[in-house]
Amino acid sequence: MIRFTEQKGKFIKHCPCTPDVVPCGYYNLNLHTGCPYCCSYCILQAYLETTEPIFFTNFDDMEKELEEVSQTRQYLRIGTGELTDSLALDLQTGYSHKILDIIEKFPEIVFEFKTKSSHVENLVSYKKVLRNIVVSWSLNPREVIEREELLAPGLIARLGAVEKAQAHGYKIGIHFDPIVIFAGWQAAYLELVKEIAKVIEPSRIAWWSLGALRFPYSLREHIFKHQGSRLFEGELVKGHDGKYRYFKPLRLQLFRYMKQIIRENISDDAPLYLCMEDKEVWEEIFPEIHPDEEAVNQYLYQSALK
Ligand code: SF4
Known part of the structure; x- marks a missing residue:
């Protein structure tokens, strides 16, 4: 059941x-929390007190905060998809229209709806297409979806939604996050990239993240509930932040491979970036991008608005 209530704290937080x-x-806009999809690797399952969907109702306060933050920060990229799925419950709530009504007043802010759902009905029925909106999908090979993302729509449904949003004029974001290692991962990710190539128009891609699997120890119990999970197949080590992630040489191998297959099958110019990786990995994988927050943010902001 969806709960509607007031946001008592801040809506906007630096990621x-x-x-x-x-x-x-990146900045997070905490307009709703909780997610119906319950994926095996999802940190919300460990961090949130409840995964029950909660939607905040004080839009005027949210707009005031956006106004304040937009005055203090250039190149603002923000979205609702960190503590929830931006569109999973959009047919029930209609929140995407309320967000678009507000974001229309801030053409300099790049706003992202991040989802695994196929619910773009409201987005494509909105009165106009705003050039500062990115609709992005978290995508994984079928093998991962079937084992780790049991309640989320399948790949065909997600790609169908990508096509609809793109045809309507929205910029598209893609998130390969988490990238999971399992027997046959190279072939599975290549097949995924080839499926994406059939629907995506490379010039419409705002950004494309690559993030290797990582999770805190506290998520183990939740992962074990997914009996077919393959999250423990790759060699995981505990990082200084307490999270388990693949051993660095494995992560480098993953990222080199993703970069190669995306460049070969989609575009040499695909605006790729890494999520939660250190400077050393950035320098190895993307030597052409200066590895600091300001430079990466500006690169992604400009890519979204080009
Ligand atoms: S790299 Fe990922 S986790 Fe880090 S600020 Fe960006 S979106 Fe947030």
């Missing part, structure tokens, strides 16, 4: 990222 990595300068 907490993790220590000693290169943050991308």
